[in-house]
Amino acid sequence: xxxxxxxxxxxxxxxxxxxxxxxxxxxxxxxxxxxxxxxxxxxxxxxxxxxxxxxxxxxxxxxxxxxxxxxxxxxxxxxxxxxxxxxxxxxxxxxxxxxxxxxxxxxxxxxxxxxxxxxxxxxxxxxxxxxxxxxxxxxxxxxxxxxxxxxxxxxxxxxxxxxxxxxxxxxxxxxxxxxxxxxxxxxxxxxxxxxxxxxxxxxxxxxxxxxxxxxxxxxxxxxxxxx
Numbered sequence: 001x002x003x004x005x006x007x008x009x010x011x012x013x014x015x016x017x018x019x020x021x022x023x024x025x026x027x028x029x030x031x032x033x034x035x036x037x038x039x040x041x042x043x044x045x046x047x048x049x050x051x052x053x054x055x056x057x058x059x060x061x062x063x064x065x066x067x068x069x070x071x072x073x074x075x076x077x078x079x080x081x082x083x084x085x086x087x088x089x090x091x092x093x094x095x096x097x098x099x100x101x102x103x104x105x106x107x108x109x110x111x112x113x114x115x116x117x118x119x120x121x122x123x124x125x126x127x128x129x130x131x132x133x134x135x136x137x138x139x140x141x142x143x144x145x146x147x148x149x150x151x152x153x154x155x156x157x158x159x160x161x162x163x164x165x166x167x168x169x170x171x172x173x174x175x176x177x178x179x180x181x182x183x184x185x186x187x188x189x190x191x192x193x194x195x196x197x198x199x200x201x202x203x204x205x206x207x208x209x210x211x212x213x214x215x216x217x218x219x220x221x222x223x224x225x226x227x
Contacts, residue, residue, distance in 0.1 A: 009053040019047035019226050021062060022203040023173055025083055025113070032083045033064040034111045036169055036200075044108060046200060048226035065107040065169065068097040071115035083115070090120045094136045094162075101164035111169035114204065117178045122159045122210070123185050137161045140192075157183075157190045159210075163197015163220065172204040175227050180207040192217055203227045 009015055021035040037046045038060035045051065051058070069086035070093045079087045081100075087093035094112060101110045128138045140158035145151065159181070170179065183190040190210040194217040202225025208214040216222070 011053055011055050013053045014050040015053050015058060017045055017047050017049050017051070017060060019202070022047060022171060022225070022227055023175075025067065025173075026064065028064060030105070031066045032069065033107075034067040034113050034169070034171060036063045036065040036109050036111065039063050046223055046225055047202065063108065065109040065111055065166075066100060066105065067111045067113040068093050068100065069113045069115060070118050072118055073116050083113075086115055090118050091136050095134060097168065098136070098162060098164050101166050101168070104166055107166065109167040109169055109200075110164060111171055114172040114177050114179060116173075117180070119180045119182050121182050121184065122190050123157075123183050125159070127157075131162055135162060139190075140194075158192035158194055158217070159190050160194040160196055163195065163199075167198040167200060167221075170199065170201045170204055175203055176205055178205045178207050180209055183210040188212075191215065194219060195222055196220075198222070200225060 017038050024035045025032055027033070037044045040051065040058060040060050044063055067083070068081045069083045070090055071086040072088050074086050074088050076085055079085050081087055081093060081096050087096065097110055097112055122137065125137045125139045126132070126135065127141050129140065131138055138160050140160060172179070181193065188211045191213065192215050193208070196219050198220040199218070200223045
């Protein structure tokens, strides 16, 4: 597959890298893989990044990474995370992603790829400062105490999504597919949303059904793409 930008650029002019392949899936003989970014020389860029045109022109090679697929509507009962047999539960999918990323298989990143709208319920995790072996996320709490009863009062929570051994791309089959983070508590307490590892979000819609305001706190590099 070859994409050509027919625009004529002057040397030194900024060139925006195309996002035409986001959402594409293929099989590389081992796994179903998704488009991640563009490699120029030994540097991987994200779609939408802008770089200077050289005298020789630019040739960018598409980078493909293993995908872990999620579709809550799948009814086959034999989920393995492939595009044909996606996971139906996002927690199960993300745990499989963490485990797969630990072995990398030569891929420089990994993707969580949604095939339909997916809900990630965030109030069920342990209030902790460290991940247990099978945790996909933990909650931090800001705690005060009732002056009369001494009972803890949780003012807000910070949902902290576990990082993987390689960067994680959150993407979907269509830009309008929604990844919804839901706090079903009343009142809602999840306020901060932290990504522990490097991540990219592109070609996906986010919906935060949490506290009225959400603050994103990337601990490592975080990229929100053009889509």
